[in-house]
Amino acid sequence: MTQTTTDRPAGRASGAVVPVLAFAGIVVAVMQTLLVPVIKDLPQLLDTAPSNATWVLTSTLLSGAVATPIMGRLGDLYGKRRMLILSLAVMVVGALVSALTSDLLLMITGRTLQGFAMGAIPLGIGLMRDMLPREKLGSAMALMSSSIGVGGGLALPAAALVAQHSDWHTLYYGAAGLGLLAIALTLLVVPESPMRAEGTFDLPGAIGLSAGLVLFLLPITKGSDWGWASGTTLGLFAASAVVLVLWGVMELRVKAPLVDLRTTARPAVLFTNLASIMVGVSFYVVSLVLPQLLQLPKSTGYGLGQSMVVAGLLVAPLGLTMMFTAPVYARLSAKYGPKVTLILGLLIIAIGYGAGLGLMSAAWQSLVISVLLGAGIGLAYSSLPALIVGAVPASETGAANGLNTLMRSIGTSVSSAVIGMVLANTANNVGGVEIPTMHGFRVSFLIATGAVAVGLLLALFLPGRRPSNKPQLRASSEEDAALERAEQVLRGFRGRVLGADGSPVARAKVTLIDRRGRQAGATLSAEDGSYALTVPDRGSYVVAARATGHGPLASSATHAGDERPVDLDLSLPGETVPA
Numbered sequence: 001m002t003q004t005t006t007d008r009p010a011g012r013a014s015g016a017v018v019p020v021l022a023f024a025g026i027v028v029a030v031m032q033t034l035l036v037p038v039i040k041d042l043p044q045l046l047d048t049a050p051s052n053a054t055w056v057l058t059s060t061l062l063s064g065a066v067a068t069p070i071m072g073r074l075g076d077l078y079g080k081r082r083m084l085i086l087s088l089a090v091m092v093v094g095a096l097v098s099a100l101t102s103d104l105l106l107m108i109t110g111r112t113l114q115g116f117a118m119g120a121i122p123l124g125i126g127l128m129r130d131m132l133p134r135e136k137l138g139s140a141m142a143l144m145s146s147s148i149g150v151g152g153g154l155a156l157p158a159a160a161l162v163a164q165h166s167d168w169h170t171l172y173y174g175a176a177g178l179g180l181l182a183i184a185l186t187l188l189v190v191p192e193s194p195m196r197a198e199g200t201f202d203l204p205g206a207i208g209l210s211a212g213l214v215l216f217l218l219p220i221t222k223g224s225d226w227g228w229a230s231g232t233t234l235g236l237f238a239a240s241a242v243v244l245v246l247w248g249v250m251e252l253r254v255k256a257p258l259v260d261l262r263t264t265a266r267p268a269v270l271f272t273n274l275a276s277i278m279v280g281v282s283f284y285v286v287s288l289v290l291p292q293l294l295q296l297p298k299s300t301g302y303g304l305g306q307s308m309v310v311a312g313l314l315v316a317p318l319g320l321t322m323m324f325t326a327p328v329y330a331r332l333s334a335k336y337g338p339k340v341t342l343i344l345g346l347l348i349i350a351i352g353y354g355a356g357l358g359l360m361s362a363a364w365q366s367l368v369i370s371v372l373l374g375a376g377i378g379l380a381y382s383s384l385p386a387l388i389v390g391a392v393p394a395s396e397t398g399a400a401n402g403l404n405t406l407m408r409s410i411g412t413s414v415s416s417a418v419i420g421m422v423l424a425n426t427a428n429n430v431g432g433v434e435i436p437t438m439h440g441f442r443v444s445f446l447i448a449t450g451a452v453a454v455g456l457l458l459a460l461f462l463p464g465r466r467p468s469n470k471p472q473l474r475a476s477s478e479e480d481a482a483l484e485r486a487e488q489v490l491r492g493f494r495g496r497v498l499g500a501d502g503s504p505v506a507r508a509k510v511t512l513i514d515r516r517g518r519q520a521g522a523t524l525s526a527e528d529g530s531y532a533l534t535v536p537d538r539g540s541y542v543v544a545a546r547a548t549g550h551g552p553l554a555s556s557a558t559h560a561g562d563e564r565p566v567d568l569d570l571s572l573p574g575e576t577v578p579a
Contacts, residue, residue: 280411
């Protein structure tokens with residue numbers, strides 16, 4: 001059973017928390033596109049075969065997929081800030097390992113360590129939920145969620161500039177420096193979240209999920225090299241299905257699972273995660289197609305003949321637009337809800353790819369596509385954490401957002417494999433070199449449009465905003481938000497925990513139990529013995545208290561939609577206190 005506790009009352013977060021966490025997310029996302037400018041040169045740089053060189057990219061993808069749900073759960077249990085710093089520290093070590101070697105195995109090791117930093121995205125979202133007032137949470141989570149695209153988009157021109165004018169190992173030194181800066185800022189500015197989930201870490205669940213993900217993602221990323229119908233590819237897909245099914249059965253029987261599959265099966269969570277896969281597919285298509293189109297020589301008849309740096313600059317507005325979309329999303333979501341903003345974002349993405357089919361003949365047209373797709377993907381990405389956070393308990397925020405980030409990573413992995421296969425199968429062989437064709441680029445855009453259509457269909461199944469007799473909270477109104485938080489405290493039970501001598505008992509565990517014997521909430525009493533518990537619905541509850549050196553007390557209480565004071569005297573174990 002998952003329980004929520006607090007180490008201390010949540011402190012007031014400074015105004016710098018959001019930009020610092022967003023910066024950490026951008027730094028992590030940079031790892032995903034850091035090597036794009038030198039992908040074609042990796043076999044020569046590492047003195048290895050092209051099929052071996054692809055492991056430098058695959059290793060980061062696999063470790064990132066494994067790390068996101070695991071680090072999210074560890075953050076829920078032991079502190080999200082602590083795990084965020086650990087993620088960034090592992091990334092810095094990995095960057096330094098890669099910076100100091102040209103050996104293939106050591107390079108893969110370094111890149112694997114860098115991938116573990118992907119857990120920072122859901123951890124940052126969880127920290128924001130725990131610390132920020134409601135009126136600031138929407139735009140903050142939107143910016144953190146979009147940092148995946150922002151970092152990827154901004155890294156392209158920067159990495160291209162470095163790779164064109166310096167040794168390629170400089171890319172890793174720069175990444176390590178950014179990671180150290182993110183750690184320092186986090187230590188200085190970001191407080192630890194007071195929220196905790198009780199229980200132990202589900203190590204067998206972590207091993208099972210990691211094995212299933214690796215078995216699933218490995219043939220997706222290497223299928224083109226091995227052959228999609230080869231025994232290795234099909235065997236790994238079959239093995240992944242078996243492992244993930246067994247893992248799911250085991251998780252349903254564990255008291256404190258790594259991933260709460262019952263929560264994941266809720267429509268709001270399930271359809272959000274499925275839609276996230278489609279958004280991930282659509283995001284990666286433009287990142288694969290536009291840089292190649294821009295850099296192909298004009299002699300091909302359709303290439304735009306731009307340098308590596310110029311191509312990166314023309315695609316960079318994709319990430320910048322995603323960043324500037326966050327405040328727009330906050331206002332739209334506050335008025336219409338995250339489901340509507342997700343649908344709107346998917347519609348804009350569809351328009352962008354549809355228009356892109358006819359906008360591939362000039363460099364400035366690539367800029368238009370980047371801006372349009374950036375706006376749509378920004379709205380879609382911004383909506384995802386809000387939908388997840390609104391559907392899961394606070395104690396499961398890290399793990400739930402970790403799983404959602406994993407779904408996006410699966411989408412980008414599938415996109416990379418499918419688009420890579422399409423471009424390879426439609427390429428022309430010119431002088432022994434495979435040149436992508438305009439037909440391949442257009443088919444890729446059509447695939448992205450199809451993925452968006454599926455995402456739209458899934459989004460329509462999301463539960464809508466529940467009707468309320470209260471005025472809707474405005475994202476810009478701190479007064480309304482304060483009133484809303486005050487109302488939430490009153491919709492439940494409050495009181496004091498007292499000892500045998502009538503003095504207040506601090507840090508007593510106060511638990512709310514519903515009529516079915518399930519935990520409905522938990523907290524720790526403050527220094528003056530006071531506590532406050534919200535309730536999910538009206539009805540009968542038991543308010544139980546326990547503290548070191550005192551006897552336990554279970555008190556019945558009825559909630560009728562108003563404030564109910566219940567004082568808990570630990571000198572009277574077992575007695576019933578009328579509400």
